[in-house]
Amino acid sequence: MNFLAAIGxxxxxxxxxxxxxxxxxLTSVSHxxxxxxxxxxxxxxxxxxxxxxxxxxxMTALFTGMVLALQSYTGFARFSAEGxxxxxxxxxxxxxxxxxxxGLMVAGRxxxxxxxxxxxxxVTEQIDALTTLSTNPFKYLVAPRxxxxxxxxxxxxxxxxxxxxxxxxxxGVHKLGFNPAAYLKRTFDYLEMLDVVSGLVxxxxxxxxxxxxxxYHGYHSRGGAQGVGAATTSAVVSASILMLISxxxxxxxxxxx
Amino acid sequence: MSETTPKIRIRGLCKAxxxxxxxxxxxxxxxxxxxxxxxxxxxxxxxxMIKCVLGIITPDSGSIRVDGVELVGASTxxxxxxxxxxxxxxxxxxLFDSLQVWENVAFGLIQGRGRSRSEAKKVALEKLAQVGxxxxxxxxxxxELSGGMQKRVALARAIAADPDIIFFDxxxxxxxxxxxxVINDLVVACVKKLGATTLSITHDLTSAxxxxxxxxxxxxxxxxxxxxxxxxxxSGNAHVDQFIHGRAEGPIxxxxxxx
Ligand SMILES: Nc1ncnc2c1ncn2[C@@H]1O[C@H](COP(=O)(O)OP(=O)(O)OP(=O)(O)O)[C@@H](O)[C@H]1O
Ligand SMILES: [Mg+2]
Numbered sequence: 180m181n182f183l184a185a186i187g188x189x190x191x192x193x194x195x196x197x198x199x200x201x202x203x204x205l206t207s208v209s210h211x212x213x214x215x216x217x218x219x220x221x222x223x224x225x226x227x228x229x230x231x232x233x234x235x236x237x238m239t240a241l242f243t244g245m246v247l248a249l250q251s252y253t254g255f256a257r258f259s260a261e262g263x264x265x266x267x268x269x270x271x272x273x274x275x276x277x278x279x280x281x282g283l284m285v286a287g288r289x290x291x292x293x294x295x296x297x298x299x300x301x302v303t304e305q306i307d308a309l310t311t312l313s314t315n316p317f318k319y320l321v322a323p324r325x326x327x328x329x330x331x332x333x334x335x336x337x338x339x340x341x342x343x344x345x346x347x348x349x350x351g352v353h354k355l356g357f358n359p360a361a362y363l364k365r366t367f368d369y370l371e372m373l374d375v376v377s378g379l380v381x382x383x384x385x386x387x388x389x390x391x392x393x394x395y396h397g398y399h400s401r402g403g404a405q406g407v408g409a410a411t412t413s414a415v416v417s418a419s420i421l422m423l424i425s426x427x428x429x430x431x432x433x434x435x436x
Numbered sequence: 437m438s439e440t441t442p443k444i445r446i447r448g449l450c451k452a453x454x455x456x457x458x459x460x461x462x463x464x465x466x467x468x469x470x471x472x473x474x475x476x477x478x479x480x481x482x483x484x485m486i487k488c489v490l491g492i493i494t495p496d497s498g499s500i501r502v503d504g505v506e507l508v509g510a511s512t513x514x515x516x517x518x519x520x521x522x523x524x525x526x527x528x529x530x531l532f533d534s535l536q537v538w539e540n541v542a543f544g545l546i547q548g549r550g551r552s553r554s555e556a557k558k559v560a561l562e563k564l565a566q567v568g569x570x571x572x573x574x575x576x577x578x579x580e581l582s583g584g585m586q587k588r589v590a591l592a593r594a595i596a597a598d599p600d601i602i603f604f605d606x607x608x609x610x611x612x613x614x615x616x617x618v619i620n621d622l623v624v625a626c627v628k629k630l631g632a633t634t635l636s637i638t639h640d641l642t643s644a645x646x647x648x649x650x651x652x653x654x655x656x657x658x659x660x661x662x663x664x665x666x667x668x669x670x671s672g673n674a675h676v677d678q679f680i681h682g683r684a685e686g687p688i689x690x691x692x693x694x695x
Contacts, residue, residue: 296534300532303528303530304526304527304528304530305530305531305532305533307487307490307492307526307530308524308526308530308531308532309532310490310491310492310519311490311492311519311522311523311524312543312544312547312548312593313516313519313520313544313547313548313549314543314544314547314548319547
């Protein structure tokens, strides 16, 4: 009996949390599309997300592209399909790994920072102070972060795609002995617009998810420094899970026949 | 009874957090021009009461009227309209640590009232001067200030938009006696200068006597006594007597358990 009650309670708690996230999302989005806007704050978040994430995203993309070339070469050698390396690298980067890796890195860097900052503002009553100064916290804190996340992550992914393909090229040409011109030709021969576009759509969705989870967990944090720490962890974990789920859904929408 | 509508009229205000009842049918009137001080033990719901008026906490039931306008259950527009009349000094100062001191003070003017940054900065520096801080402090960050300076900046922020009604939540807690007195003087001066109505919370009887023209005591989720400050010493209320003399014995039982 107790066991069933526990399951029931957990299920109800899950439904409640889902509802809260849903309402939070609706409120946030409605503030994103209604004036007044805060260009200064949006700009600051864009720099924080777009510019300062470049090194991390660039490094991970570079090594991902490199390892991809190496792995597919040794793997494909088993059925003498080494020639497909360039195509495999560019398709995997643009469709999957560019957005996913950039998304996960930004979740760790930005989602955590957002949750910590907004969470600290919550527990030190700064969010209450915003309200008393006639400023809506959704408008002032959440909307600029969502807008910046949705616009900056696609740009980061473009950079990640290019660097990743370049990493594959480096390994392909210098280690595996491909002819440079042939490798590049192979890279672009089978690449379609849809591959890149689907990756950018994913990036925009991931950017939204990361910013939303950072803001949501920060906004609802309670109980001092410990609560803010917990909010930070939840923001990163939930953003990562939601990203991987939506990744599958978007892929299905774009490519399932 | 006079005919004037109270600035703030609270009736039957109830608020519980889970099983813990904090406010239990609380009634309170604050008349225009009043300088009311609410006293009461730690954790009796003084901050919660103010936050209910500000709409930061949603009360379970009851009525809060500001200038005769009902706020409980009112639309967002009505509540935003009312919020413009308020200034609030938070117990923990609650300065925005991502903004410089002058931007903190000017915040309500820039964001809330759409004034230009340069104009708002001028007002902010004036207000900082009123609380005894010079223009250099305006360029610092809140983390670079001492607790007492933060309190004064918070005070400047609370009065920056020349509000009608100002709430001070423990303006002197954690300050040395001299700085406390400076803050008390500031509160009194601000009120005189702005002609505002104020509701302050304090544990500090010296401070209360200095700021208040009326005092109310909260206990058990209600206002159990209120009257002019001159009558606080002969209130005839055992709870008030115990509180102002700081005695451990009396009707108020601290929830301490001896091992
Ligand atoms: N957000 C909240 N969630 C749960 N309980 C709360 C919350 N805010 C306040 N309380 C509880 O309400 C009670 C009253 O809190 P409040 O902050 O109003 O006390 P106070 O009278 O201002 O005390 P102090 O003089 O120490 O500031 C406390 O027991 C506190 O635990
Ligand atoms: Mg308090």
